[in-house]
Amino acid sequence: MAHEWLQSHQVLGKSLRTSQKDALKVWLDEYGGQLGIALTDTISMDAFLKDFDDELANAYQGMRHDSGDPFVWGELALEHYRRLGVDPRTKSLVFSDKLNFDKALAIHRWFAGKINVSFGIGTYLTNDMGFKAPNIVLKLTELNGAPVAKLSDSPGKTLCRDEAYIELLKKTFGYQLSAA
Template structure:
């Protein structure tokens, strides 16, 4: 009998902890509803995974944080003692998750307090991916994955050793691949390889368990769900981004200073990202739309506020591969600091077609919430009336 896929509650992305802490401290009674969304039809029906997924969820909900894991979280300066005390009592409640099928379609819905519901996302996506790819796993697939990984390392090493890195603008690469990984042990191998062979460029991983095990820096701040929740938390809709950013500032007081820009698009974000926020936050994260155009807008915005963009960080995290990382680095080096969070291209590049699944917040406190992405395919299917209203409020064209 196979062991469970998830064996530690640290086996998730850092931003789940940082968002959960902010939720616990600022809106602990909020209720969230999440849905699994498949953006592209998979090669094989996901519905056949239902029974195995149910069993994995049962195992997940039996996990607790160990004393050593809690001690590690306490060592992170931005994690507060009362939050770790809460986690000492924490376990995921199985009753908040419902799995069903509709023909070949796998359906999964989560509904419950956000301090519970939001913590399921990365675990669920990692489980579905690993269950799906078990059918393909084998020595030949792993060998192809290692060949591809070696090629990536060689590309990056040649760029670094060939003088491609400008003084004062380091090439910074992180693993953001937990949600899309081929398997847990494969992500471990990839991250350990990069840390060993590219120590001057590889800055860490979003996966807290891997960071702890390998002595790396855990990377992450906020995700879309944190910003989206403020669409339903009693502030004027036009002010939800500013309310979310202000809450983050009050919670972290200068730590974790990278703001996510594409909940209602970059243009609408920059309208709210005034001098106050531009000085308080260390930089911005790109997750949809043309990354070159996005970076140009960010730099122009900082310059319009008389802030030198060379002291700010532009974090790119949307569908990156090695070539795109190097192209973006070359383009912006000398103009701004850059960092690259690479997901599927690291954790699930073994010659197979990756899944394109997400688990997104659809309602908060009984009200619809939405994301108006700069990439049309990433705009979530939600209540069309609310979507139209959101577009109107932020002057985002359909």
């Protein structure tokens, strides 16, 4: 699941407020039990967890971390599953934000026995020669002439050309940059 999927539903969904939940449900309709890892940081982990209700938490195999502190984020995910009555040991967390082998090992050790973890170590594997990795991330900025955005759990990762739309998204979802 890519950010663009969730971003596109800001325009294609029933409403902006339900866009994230709409995207998650359409994904399930399309892929069924396949590709069942939900991306959490298109609007923020806090906004995601408000939408990731009992039905979705049980339907998805897990969640993917792509911004913010991975340890704080993972603990939020564990607590969310527990609050919903879902045994976290039956779910997975996929970590994919600025990973190297040492960071992945530390994350693995932290969550061992609590939940299944896996890792997407992309940039480090393709750029481990000591040079600063170029930022080549692409995201949608509009769809069908309407703005879309990615808010993030990390400062500097918000992507949108329309400041008014960013403010609308923040207001709609009660967005505040948190520790996750």
